[in-house]
Amino acid sequence: MSIKLGIIGGGVMGEAILSRLLAQQVYRSDQVLVSDPQAQRREDLSQRYGVNVTSDNGVAAEAGEVLLLAIKPQVFKAVASNLSQDDQNPSASETLPLVISILAGVSLGKLEAVFEHQPVIRAMPNTPATVGAGITAIAPGKTVTAKHLQVAKTLLGAVGEVVEVSESLMDAVTGLSGSGPAYVAVMIEALADGGVAAGLPRAIASKLALSTVWGTAQLLQDKQLHPAQLKDQVTSPGGTTIAGIAELERSGFRSALIEAVQAAYQRSQQLGK
The missing domain is CATH 3.40.50.720 (NAD(P)-binding Rossmann-like Domain)
Incomplete structure (x- = not known):
């Protein structure tokens, strides 16, 4: 053949x-x-x-x-x-x-x-x-x-x-979806570490972190929700989630992800030279 x-x-x-x-x-x-x-x-x-x-x-x-x-x-x-x-x-x-x-x-x-x-x-x-x-x-x-x-x-x-x-958009794709799984893996690891810091056993914290990320992605896709919509649905006035989000904002969580995509995009451009 x-x-x-x-x-x-x-x-x-x-x-x-x-x-x-x-x-x-x-x-x-x-x-x-x-x-x-x-x-x-x-x-x-x-x-x-x-x-x-x-x-x-x-x-x-x-x-x-x-x-x-x-x-x-x-x-x-x-x-x-x-x-x-x-x-x-x-x-x-x-x-x-x-x-x-x-x-x-x-x-x-x-x-x-x-x-x-x-x-x-x-x-x-x-x-x-x-x-x-x-x-x-x-x-x-x-x-x-x-x-x-x-x-x-x-x-x-x-x-x-x-x-x-x-x-012209391929280097941007590389920075987002090509390198993105590593960013998500770091986020899952950090979520699990946070659970351990709060007293959860490592195995349970890891399972909760992974399932939370997996389930959230599936929910956003199946329901065709904008991420901001889901975030608003989960946050109640004076509640636990808005307290956590406020800390993410203080720590520059969004900016860090944006900069990660930009850095990978620029590296992809360098590799092509």
Whole structure:
């Protein structure tokens, strides 16, 4: 069976997308080839998912339908040097795979310079993709068609929601939803620590913190509430919640989150230079 999906990079996000694609039968294991420089990682992926593996990125780049770039942006230049399409015939571009890149900060211009005759889509998923609860923003390149977009949305839809944005917003997406799970994890940890400080056992405090964040997000989504509406519903005059919110405001909680998104956004821009 010919290879339809090539993945360069078998790390956490590459594996997350791979596992969901196989689970949802978007691709069969024998239709996938994963390239990774680490022999142990290749063996693990082969045994766990039954996919083809290689250390040769060029082989993965010859996939029939889609090439997924899931490497770290810092190594893109080194990987790209072995993937130049300069010698290929532009008239054969329809037979070349759609390139989907999840590299933070690597622009469509840089990607299209390497994959000169191929349609390229820049994407930014986040780590909840590993459990199918992610959200991915995509920005299409100049030769991407409606068909290519549908392929990308089907592939990335296997790990959660997909939204389309202009490329000028991709660094902002990185700062918010790409890095956001880490901010939420820190918040959950801090909530649990607060519970422990108030006398709760660690296990109970952790469970309460996690369930509170999970349930609140689900409530906001299901009821289509603005966060301020839910906040107002929970706060009663002179009550416990407004006392806690007042302390959050005094401590600059909102500003800290805004600045975190801005810092990650600026770092994403730096990575692309």
